[in-house]
Amino acid sequence: MQHTRPSGGPPLGGRDAGNPDAGRLALLLDFAFLLLLAAALSRYLTHHADSPWIPWVIGLSTALAVAQPTASWLEHRRPAAPDRPRRWPVALVVALWVVLVLLAPSFAWCAVPLIYTGLRALPAKAAIPLVAALTLLVVIAEIRLPGTADATLVLLPPAVAALATGVFLFMARQAARQRALIADLVRTRRKLAATERREGTLAERERLAMEIHDTLAQGLSSQQMLLQAADRTWDTDPATARTHVRTAAEVAARNLAEARRFVRDLAPAELADGGTLDGALRALAGRESAESGLPVRFHLDGTPVPLPTAVQSALLRIAQGALANVREHAGASAAAITLSFLGDQAVLDIADDGQGFDPSAGDRRASGGARGYGLPAMRARLRQLGGTLTVESTPGEGTVVSAAIPLEQR
Structure with a gap:
């Protein structure tokens, strides 16, 4: 410049x-x-x-x-x-x-x-x-x-002219530098604003992707599984097939409610109208047990404290995503949801007794696989809230997904 x-x-x-x-x-x-x-x-x-x-x-x-x-x-x-x-x-x-x-x-x-x-x-x-x-x-x-x-008449005019010219040139160059700095500042501010807009767009896109994954995609996955089960038993066990179809219809109804809530304000339907996080998690465990046949129990540890809506929404979505992974990939016979209030943080644990996996290998698959969006989405949600996600798993020994969010920052 x-x-x-x-x-x-x-x-x-x-x-x-x-x-x-x-x-x-x-x-x-x-x-x-x-x-x-x-x-x-x-x-x-x-x-x-x-x-x-x-x-x-x-x-x-x-x-x-x-x-x-x-x-x-x-x-x-x-x-x-x-x-x-x-x-x-x-x-x-x-x-x-x-x-x-x-x-x-x-x-x-x-x-x-x-x-x-x-x-x-x-x-x-x-x-x-x-x-x-x-x-x-x-x-x-x-x-x-x-x-x-008089000799001063010969010396005075050049002195005055030199002084006037020097001062003017100096001020002109100072003004030029100031204009250049202001122009640089304006350009930098515009670039910063454009960068912030891009980052905001990417963050919003990531947030929408997480919401779609944790609501519509999981609901459609459940419906698909139920309808496939109904199709397999339609001729041999019509009553069971009808039960699967009715359950799929209920899932579709909840999914529709989620979609409408998603369009309005992206808040989980279970937390609307004053719902609590522990109540929503308990209801989630009951639904999962009834719909998928996987026994899921809920346990509350500690005294609940009020949490911001964003924190409640994130923890509920993480629980939904973790249970979807258990249902689809773990081959587990039971699962448990534990919500703990430990004074300085809220911790959500989702444990199963399934086949387990290597967490590092799972992360590598998640980075490039079409079906591996769950864990990165959970981490992204928690990162926005200052929390952390821990995955403990060993092949053949089950998996524990733990989400912790500090309470002192809320």
Whole structure:
């Protein structure tokens, strides 16, 4: 990134167009210019009352009094393109002033506001030579004044011009650096906002994926299993088949309620209308026992404390997902849900006596398999709440999934 403007670049003050402070400074310099112009004209008329050039001097002074403020107004209100500075207003003002100085040297001190006009409207490679030329003309004019043979008149104009030019260039470069920093800040803020939007979109997408997996997908999986069982026993045991179909219909009804709740606010239906987490887990264990034939018992350890809705929802979804894994993959004969309040944390354990597995191998399959979304989804839910997920399993010895959420942060 380049902070300073090259010598042949746009006008040094061109980007200040429309800046209220720059406009006020330009107005002040125009006022000073008009005062200097009026003082020089008054002096000329007083000391040269019989000069034949009076009409020319008055006419040129009037034209200059109009041209200088007009050029300043154009530069401030209607700036030219940065790569194509408007040179003719400055050229016109300087030309009128040069003719006046040649006719009457006392107009030389009007050069100070003109220096600012040139620096503001022109690029440095044109403005600095112009300032040097104006300064030289002022020195010549001062020397031409009768009775003013003084060395200070030769040294003072270059000193004033150098000081004015140096201060202006310094301030212009400082302003350019500030504009560049502000532009960088704006770009960085926009990039940060875009990144936050992307991260928010990804987080929302992950959240929706978890909700769909823990509600609709699991419900459809249960319905599929029940309907397949009904199909297998339809001819040999119609009563059992009808029971499976009725159970599948009940699952579909609950799934529909979940879907509607999902559309409204993504809160589990079991926790709606003041439901408690331990009550929802106890109901989940009962349903799982009735529908899948897998005995699931629920145990509450400790004294329940109020939990935020997000925590209750996450723990219930984790329990649903863990039981779905037990039902589909574990080959277990029994399972247990334990909700423990341990003072500083709430812990949910889902244990089964199934075939077990190697947790590290399961994670590797989960990262690339279509059926392995359960555990990563559980971990993602807990990570958002500052909790942790632990999976303890050994092939042939069952599995325990443990979800812990700190209470002190809630």
